[in-house]
Amino acid sequence: MGKIEKNVENEYGIPDKVYENRNAILITVLIGILMSVLDGYMVTIALPTITTQFNISLSFSQWIITGYLAVMTGFFIFFGKISEYTGKTKLFIIGWILFTLSSLACGFATNITLLIIFRIVQALGASMVAGVSGAIIFHSFPPTEIGKAMGYFGAVVAIGSLIGPGIGGYITNTIGWQYIFLINVPIGIFLLILAFKYLIIPETTTSHLNLDWIGSISLVILVASLMLACGEYAQDLAINTPLILYGVIFIVSLITFLWQESICENPLLEINLFHNKLFTLPVLSVFIFSVALNMAIVIGPFYLQGVMSYSPSQVGLLFMLVPLAMMFASPLGGKLYDKYHSKYASGLGMFISTISFILLGYGYILSNIYIIIGSLFLWGIGQGLFTSPNSTETMSALPHEKTAIASSVLTTAKSLGGALGVSFASILTLIGLNITGYNGKILLAGPQLLSNSISTIMFIAGFLCFIATITSILRNFRRI
Structure with missing residues (x-):
C-alpha cells in the first residue's frame, strides 16, 4: 500500500502529509457507508416481493432484516477491538471485501435459508466497515475540520435514507430484487481500488491479539x-x-x-471507559435519541395511511423531508462546531428534535398536514445539528488510540437503540389499541383510535428526546 513520507507531526502524532489525501479518504469511507445504508433501505422495500417469491411467511422472511441487524449490533464492539490489532484501515478493507462477496452470494441465493445465511455474512462485513469508519475519518482530518467531516458523514446517511426506498422499489419492480445485492459488486470493486490507493494512515496497533x-x-x-x-x-x-x-x-x-x-x-470493552462522563453521556444521548427516532419512523406511516388515507408513495415523499433537511443541517452543524466549539451544540440539536416530536404529536391529533410537514422538516434540522457535534465529542473524549472503540460503541448504541425503538413502537401501539378493546389489524382500527394511540407515542418520543437533551448538556458540568 505504499509508504507515507515522514514529516512534521501534529498534536496527535500523525504526519501532516496524511491530511493531503483527507478528502479522498473521506470519499472512500463515505461510499462504503452510503452503500451499507442504501442496502438496508432497499432490502426493506423488497421484503414483500421476496416473501411472495419464496412462498414463505413474514415471520420467517423478516429474519433477512432482523438477522442482519442483530449481527451488526452484536459485532460492532468486537471488530472495534480487533482493529486495535489489525489496524482500522485494514479491517475496513477486509470488511468491504466480505460485504461485496456476500452481496454477490445474496443475489444468486436460490432459497430463503441461503439468503438469510449470506445476509448474516454480509452483516459481518458491514459491521467491520461501519464500526471503524468514524475513527478513520477522525484520524484523517486536522482538529479544525473534524466537525465538518463528521457532518458530511451524517449527510451521507441522510442521503442514503432519502434515496434508498425509491431505488429499492425501482430495482425490485424493473429488474428484480436480486439486483439490490448485485449492484453492490461493481461499486464494491471501485471502492476497493480507492481504498488500496488512499487509505494509508499511520496507526498504533497492538503486537498480540488477546481477544x-x-x-x-x-x-x-x-x-x-x-x-x-x-x-x-x-x-x-x-x-x-x-x-x-x-x-x-x-x-x-x-x-x-x-x-x-x-x-x-x-x-472486549473496558468498563472503566464509562467512568468518563465526557464519553458516556454522548453515547447515552445517541442511544436514547435512536430509541425515540425509530419509534417515530415506524409509527408515522401507519398514521398517514390509516388516518389521513395517504398512499405509500405519498407517505414516502413526506418522510423525505427529514433526510432532506439533514443533508443541509449536518454539514452546517459540523462547520459551526468547528468554528465556535460550542459545548451546547449537540444539546441544541436535540432540543430542536424534542420540539419537533411534540409538534408532530399535536399535528397527528389535529390531522393538520401543515403542522406535520413543518414538524418533519424541523425534525431533520434537529437531528442534523445533533449528529456531528455528538459524534465529535464522543471521539474526542478518549485517548487517540481508543477512537476505534469509541466509534464502535457509538455505532452499537445507535443500532441497539434503533432496534429497541422499533419494538417499543409496536408494543405501545398494541397496548394503546388494546386499552380501547380493539384487537384487529392496525390500519383498520379507525382514525380516532389510531390518532390517539400514535400521538401518545410521539409525545413519549418527545419526552425521550428531552432526556437526551439533558444528558447532552450535563457533559459540560464538572460535577454531576
Missing part, C-alpha cells in the same frame, strides 16, 4: 436474546414460554458479560 472470547460471545448472545424477546412480546403482548426463555438468556448473558469485562486483563 476476550467469553465477553465477545456473551455480548452477541445478550443482544440477540434482547431483540428476540422484544420481537416475541410485540407480536401479541403475551408472556409465553419463548419470551421467558429469551429473557432468562438475556439476563444470564448480561451478567456474564459484565462479570467477564470486570475481571478480564484484556476485556
Whole structure:
C-alpha cells in the first residue's frame, strides 16, 4: 500500500502529509457507508416481493432484516477491538471485501435459508466497515475540520435514507430484487481500488491479539436474546414460554458479560471507559435519541395511511423531508462546531428534535398536514445539528488510540437503540389499541383510535428526546 513520507507531526502524532489525501479518504469511507445504508433501505422495500417469491411467511422472511441487524449490533464492539490489532484501515478493507462477496452470494441465493445465511455474512462485513469508519475519518482530518467531516458523514446517511426506498422499489419492480445485492459488486470493486490507493494512515496497533472470547460471545448472545424477546412480546403482548426463555438468556448473558469485562486483563470493552462522563453521556444521548427516532419512523406511516388515507408513495415523499433537511443541517452543524466549539451544540440539536416530536404529536391529533410537514422538516434540522457535534465529542473524549472503540460503541448504541425503538413502537401501539378493546389489524382500527394511540407515542418520543437533551448538556458540568 505504499509508504507515507515522514514529516512534521501534529498534536496527535500523525504526519501532516496524511491530511493531503483527507478528502479522498473521506470519499472512500463515505461510499462504503452510503452503500451499507442504501442496502438496508432497499432490502426493506423488497421484503414483500421476496416473501411472495419464496412462498414463505413474514415471520420467517423478516429474519433477512432482523438477522442482519442483530449481527451488526452484536459485532460492532468486537471488530472495534480487533482493529486495535489489525489496524482500522485494514479491517475496513477486509470488511468491504466480505460485504461485496456476500452481496454477490445474496443475489444468486436460490432459497430463503441461503439468503438469510449470506445476509448474516454480509452483516459481518458491514459491521467491520461501519464500526471503524468514524475513527478513520477522525484520524484523517486536522482538529479544525473534524466537525465538518463528521457532518458530511451524517449527510451521507441522510442521503442514503432519502434515496434508498425509491431505488429499492425501482430495482425490485424493473429488474428484480436480486439486483439490490448485485449492484453492490461493481461499486464494491471501485471502492476497493480507492481504498488500496488512499487509505494509508499511520496507526498504533497492538503486537498480540488477546481477544476476550467469553465477553465477545456473551455480548452477541445478550443482544440477540434482547431483540428476540422484544420481537416475541410485540407480536401479541403475551408472556409465553419463548419470551421467558429469551429473557432468562438475556439476563444470564448480561451478567456474564459484565462479570467477564470486570475481571478480564484484556476485556472486549473496558468498563472503566464509562467512568468518563465526557464519553458516556454522548453515547447515552445517541442511544436514547435512536430509541425515540425509530419509534417515530415506524409509527408515522401507519398514521398517514390509516388516518389521513395517504398512499405509500405519498407517505414516502413526506418522510423525505427529514433526510432532506439533514443533508443541509449536518454539514452546517459540523462547520459551526468547528468554528465556535460550542459545548451546547449537540444539546441544541436535540432540543430542536424534542420540539419537533411534540409538534408532530399535536399535528397527528389535529390531522393538520401543515403542522406535520413543518414538524418533519424541523425534525431533520434537529437531528442534523445533533449528529456531528455528538459524534465529535464522543471521539474526542478518549485517548487517540481508543477512537476505534469509541466509534464502535457509538455505532452499537445507535443500532441497539434503533432496534429497541422499533419494538417499543409496536408494543405501545398494541397496548394503546388494546386499552380501547380493539384487537384487529392496525390500519383498520379507525382514525380516532389510531390518532390517539400514535400521538401518545410521539409525545413519549418527545419526552425521550428531552432526556437526551439533558444528558447532552450535563457533559459540560464538572460535577454531576
